[in-house]
Amino acid sequence: xxxxxxxxxxxxxxxxxxxxxxxxxxxxxxxxxxxxxxxxxxxxxxxxxxxxxxxxxxxxxxxxxxxxxxxxxxxxxxxxxxxxxxxxxxxxxxxxxxxxxxxxxxxxxxxxxxxxxxxxxxxxxxxxxxxxxxxxxxxxxxxxxxxxxxxxxxxxxxxxxxxxxxxxxxxxxxxxxxxxxxxxxxxxxxxxxxxxxxxxxxxxxxxxxxxxxxxxxxxxxxxxxxxxxxxxxxxxxxxxxxxxxxxxxxxxxxxxxxxxxxxxxxxxxxxxxxxxxxxxxxxxxxxxxxxxxxxxxxxxxxxxxxxxxxxxxxxxxxxxxxxxxxxxxxxxxxxxxxxxxxxxxxxxxxxxxxxxxxxxxxxxxxxxxxxxxxxxxxxxxxxxxxxxxxxxxxxxxxxxxxxxxxxxxxxxxxxxxxxxxxxxxxxxxxxxxxxxxxxxxxxxxxxxxxxxxxxxxxxxxxxxxxxxxxxxxxxxxxxxxxxxxxxxxxxxxxxxxxxxxxxxxxxxxxxxxxxxxxxxxxxxxxxxxxxxxxxxxxxxxxxxxxxxxxxxxxxxxxxxxxxxxxxxxxxxxxxxxxxxxxxxxxxxxxxxxxxxxxxxxxxxxxxxxxxxxxxxxxx
Numbered sequence: 001x002x003x004x005x006x007x008x009x010x011x012x013x014x015x016x017x018x019x020x021x022x023x024x025x026x027x028x029x030x031x032x033x034x035x036x037x038x039x040x041x042x043x044x045x046x047x048x049x050x051x052x053x054x055x056x057x058x059x060x061x062x063x064x065x066x067x068x069x070x071x072x073x074x075x076x077x078x079x080x081x082x083x084x085x086x087x088x089x090x091x092x093x094x095x096x097x098x099x100x101x102x103x104x105x106x107x108x109x110x111x112x113x114x115x116x117x118x119x120x121x122x123x124x125x126x127x128x129x130x131x132x133x134x135x136x137x138x139x140x141x142x143x144x145x146x147x148x149x150x151x152x153x154x155x156x157x158x159x160x161x162x163x164x165x166x167x168x169x170x171x172x173x174x175x176x177x178x179x180x181x182x183x184x185x186x187x188x189x190x191x192x193x194x195x196x197x198x199x200x201x202x203x204x205x206x207x208x209x210x211x212x213x214x215x216x217x218x219x220x221x222x223x224x225x226x227x228x229x230x231x232x233x234x235x236x237x238x239x240x241x242x243x244x245x246x247x248x249x250x251x252x253x254x255x256x257x258x259x260x261x262x263x264x265x266x267x268x269x270x271x272x273x274x275x276x277x278x279x280x281x282x283x284x285x286x287x288x289x290x291x292x293x294x295x296x297x298x299x300x301x302x303x304x305x306x307x308x309x310x311x312x313x314x315x316x317x318x319x320x321x322x323x324x325x326x327x328x329x330x331x332x333x334x335x336x337x338x339x340x341x342x343x344x345x346x347x348x349x350x351x352x353x354x355x356x357x358x359x360x361x362x363x364x365x366x367x368x369x370x371x372x373x374x375x376x377x378x379x380x381x382x383x384x385x386x387x388x389x390x391x392x393x394x395x396x397x398x399x400x401x402x403x404x405x406x407x408x409x410x411x412x413x414x415x416x417x418x419x420x421x422x423x424x425x426x427x428x429x430x431x432x433x434x435x436x437x438x439x440x441x442x443x444x445x446x447x448x449x450x451x452x453x454x455x456x457x458x459x460x461x462x463x464x465x466x467x468x469x470x471x472x473x474x475x476x477x478x479x480x481x482x483x484x485x486x487x488x489x490x491x492x493x494x495x496x497x498x499x500x501x502x503x504x505x506x507x508x509x510x511x512x513x514x515x516x517x518x519x520x521x522x523x524x525x526x527x528x529x530x531x532x533x534x535x536x537x538x539x540x541x542x543x544x545x546x547x548x549x550x551x552x553x554x555x556x557x558x559x560x561x562x563x564x565x566x567x568x569x570x571x572x573x574x575x576x577x578x579x580x581x582x583x584x585x586x587x588x589x590x591x592x593x594x595x596x597x598x599x600x601x602x603x604x605x606x607x608x609x610x611x612x613x614x615x616x617x618x619x
Contacts, residue, residue, distance in 0.1 A: 067561045211506045218334070218394070225333035226277055235267075236319040239326065242269035242280060259384060259402075260409060262286050268331060277333075278312060281402065283325040283409065288316055293411035297327075299380060300404040307371035309391065309401045314408065327405055332393045338364070339387035342435060355456050359491075360396065361436060365464060366485060366492045367398040368431075372424055373478045375403075381420035383407065385427035387434065395499055422472035425481070429468030436461065460488065516575045519608075526611045527551050533618065543607035549588035549597065550578075550604050581605040 052070035054061035064072045210216070228246070235245045248266040249255075255263040260283065267280040288294070300311040312328040342356055368390070375382055383406035391399040407415075433449050434442045436457060442449040446469075454462050464484050470476065482489070526547055532538040539548065554574045557565040577584060581602040588597045 063561070066563065210509055212502070215503075215506055222333040226331070238272075239269065239280065239317055239319045240315055241272045242278065242328075243272060244270045245280070248279070259386060259389070260405060262409070277331040279309075279329045279331045281327045281329065281405070282320065283327075283405070284320070285322050286325045286409070287323040288325060288408075290411055292413075293408045296407045296411065297404055299378070300407075303374065303378060303380070303403070305371055305374045307367045307398050307400060308374070308403060309399045311404050314404070325408065327402075327408075329401070332391060332399065335391045335393040335399075337388050338390045338392060338398075338431075338435065341392050343387065343438065343440065355438065356435060358457050358461065361432075361457070361461065362485075362488045363396055363492055363495070364398055364435065365432060365461075366489055368400070368428060369478060369481055369485070371398075371400050372428065373482065376421050376424070376478055379417055380407075381417060382424050382427075383420055385424060385431055387431060387440075390431075419472075421478075422476065425468050425476060425478065426472065429465055432465050432468065436465070460484070460486075515579045516572065519575050519579055522608055522612045523547065523551055525615060526608065532615070544611055546588065546597065546599060546604060546607050547611065549590065550599075552591065553586065553588050577601045578605055578608075 050070055052061045052064075052068060052072050054063070054068075055072055061068055061070075061072055211219075229244055230246045232245075232247060235247070237243060239245065246268045248268055255265070257263055263284045265282045265284065267282065268277055269280050270277055294314055297311060297314045301313070304310065309332065310330045312330070314325065314327045317324050317326055368385075372382060382400055382403060384402050385400075389400075389402045391401050393399060430443055433446070433453070434440055436442075436453050437449050442452075450462065450466070453465060464481060467476075467481060467484060526544060527539060528548075529539040530536065535541075538544065554571055557567075557570070559565055578601050583600050583602055585598050585600045588599060590596070
């Protein structure tokens with residue numbers, strides 16, 4: 001820096017910026033001792049013969065080749081010894097930690113070994129002989145064994161592969177992903193510790209200014225599931241108006257014809273009309289005999305209920321190489337099913353069941369009953385009430401899935417709707433029995449199941465289930481089940497209101513969170529503008545020059561070695577102070593370091609507002 005600057009920049013009239021001259025910098029650094037190499041006879045700085053402490057402590061030095069004069073070659077370093085009794089203390093000269101290698105080469109090269117094949121390849125006979133804590137034998141016809149962990153198997157996880165694969169409506173299906181998603185680093189969303197939570201009223205933690213960590217992580221995972229795309233050459237590139245198909249089914253689980261009488265497959269696809277993701281449920285090898293059957297979908301499209309997955313359309317296609325019937329539903333990312341959430345917690349060896357909390361069970365009952373009541377009032381019937389076809393999304397939100405399929409597959413010109421509505425009540429009773437007992441085989445011994453429910457739940461739960469399991473009659477309807485539930489519905493309503501308040505509180509924390517973006521756009525409009533109002537130096541004169549220097553102060557700082565300083569906290573702090581217009585003063589320096597200006601954030605904000613208003617007047 002020149003100690004005698006050639007000029008001093010004069011601030012514009014009306015500004016309180018104070019010009020100062022930076023004092024000369026005297027290069028009086030510490031002298032370095034040189035030593036003489038006895039072999040070569042050359043004099044070498046002592047720093048080049050000493051090993052860098054960053055290499056000793058961390059194993060590397062991020063300043064190597066960028067100004068660090070110390071030695072970075074560890075090949076000739078003397079190995080460390082543990083003869084000293086205090087050598088285990090944390091000192092600078094302590095050796096780096098090296099874990100003992102495993103005798104198993106597979107274990108040594110991978111951090112975790114998981115056997116995902118054992119659960120899916122489990123034979124039905126192995127499950128049929130086990131009993132749970134409730135005394136019920138497991139259903140041999142259901143494949144709901146959980147994944148078990150075996151640390152000695154040889155199926156290793158490849159750390160370079162993306163293992164986030166989503167199955168039905170967003171579940172893990174173990175299928176490789178061709179389009180990798182960025183690591184969202186969910187571990188950064190951590191709640192504050194209890195010690196920092198008990199703060200005085202005048203102090204707040206950083207978490208109080210943003211969304212809840214749990215809600216933010218949930219939304220991030222949903223977004224990742226929505227944007228996930230696994231390319232498969234065996235799938236058609238386009239089906240009707242839908243493209244980018246991704247299989248959501250788990251390919252390891254064999255397809256079943258138990259519910260619909262046909263094999264089905266589930267895909268996620270993007271509509272060409274609105275570019276939104278939808279779920280395509282394909283009924284394979286089905287040839288539509290009566291075109292009138294498709295008209296039943298129009299009745300389902302009119303249904304809009306928070307506990308029912310909306311039906312969009314249905315069509316036939318031969319894009320898969322056969323006659324297929326495709327139903328289109330709304331896509332709910334990162335969702336699971338009641339069966340996977342509550343009945344797949346077991347390993348293949350010990351089938352100890354956990355009792356579902358009664359509060360959660362009542363929430364499930366109320367949501368399903370309200371959905372069925374809406375369908376029956378519209379003259380429809382769910383027909384398919386199965387634990388594997390009921391989704392759980394978000395805050396224990398229940399959604400009936402696969403609606404309308406059974407009506408098309410079993411279409412008849414004279415349909416007895418009352419009969420199917422009675423079947424809905426019976427299927428609901430069976431579903432709740434299995435859910436309360438925690439096993440699919442609870443219906444095989446109904447008296448024992450009812451006894452288990454009466455011992456673990458209140459009489460109201462047992463009365464609702466017994467009413468739903470009673471014989472069909474003309475007097476039996478869903479409204480009677482609602483009357484039995486009584487005040488439990490009010491508890492669920494209160495829970496919904498509390499959760500709504502929670503969401504509104506989180507939303508208020510994100511209100512007007514684009515202030516920094518607006519400031520960035522204003523700075524971009526003003527800085528480096530080549531010409532304005534026939535003045536080519538408009539952005540370099542007057543108050544605009546202060547804005548340019550402020551841009552350098554925020555974004556173009558460097559460290560003592562001339563390396564860029566990428567400090568996001570500094571940027572956000574400066575932009576927040578600028579947006580608030582505080583009276584704090586900062587020193588702005590020209591690029592040639594010949595002049596400095598002291599100005600406050602309040603004055604900078606006025607300069608930006610005036611310059612932007614001047615640009616806006618000429619639109």
